Amino acid sequence: QAQVVESGGGLAQPGGSLRLSCAASGFALMPYYAIAWFRQGPGKDREGIVCSSGGGDIIYYGESAKGRFTISRDTAKYVVHLQMNNLEREDTAVYYCAVELTGACPATANSTVDYWGRGTQVIVSV
Numbered sequence: 001q002a003q004v005v006e007s008g009g010g011l012a013q014p015g016g017s018l019r020l021s022c023a024a025s026g027f028a029l030m031p032y033y034a035i036a037w038f039r040q041g042p043g044k045d046r047e048g049i050v051c052s053s054g055g056g057d058i059i060y061y062g063e064s065a066k067g068r069f070t071i072s073r074d075t076a077k078y079v080v081h082l083q084m085n086n087l088e089r090e091d092t093a094v095y096y097c098a099v100e101l102t103g104a105c106p107a108t109a110n111s112t113v114d115y116w117g118r119g120t121q122v123i124v125s126v
Contacts, residue, residue: 002026002115006097009120012087020082020120022097028078034100035080037071038109039093039122046096046109052080054103061109064090087124094119 008020022035029035036051048061050071060066070083084091099115100106106113 004097004099004115004117006095006117006120008081009095009122011123011125013126014087014089014124016087016124017083017085018087018122020084020095020097020122022080022082022099022117023078024099024115029073029080029099030078031073031075032103034103034105035071035073036098036100036106036113037069037082038096038098039091040096040119041090041093044093048106048109049082049095051105053105054100057105059105084122087122089124092122092124094121 004024006022012018032054034053037049038046039049040046049065051059052071068086072081096119097117098113101114
């Protein structure tokens, strides 16, 4: 069964870094798919972080991640990473990877996409 799996979550201190990964089983994350990262903090709605479109565009959904979070593709391994630096307590959330086979980035966190991962927990705390 095709699915998307996130990994790399865990506990980090404020100011620290984590790198999340998104991979697929049952299919490969081809360069022309759109891959987006979302997150849902405790008591909060799911929000978009950043998307890498199938056309090579990088789209940030808001301002909180700009300058701190970077999305990248390892095309040889068909894996997409989310490098998170200078973490803040407010970054505590479950982080999800979404895959859109058309290559178009999801418009919002509530958009229908082809695949959602189950999420990986990130906790930022001293």
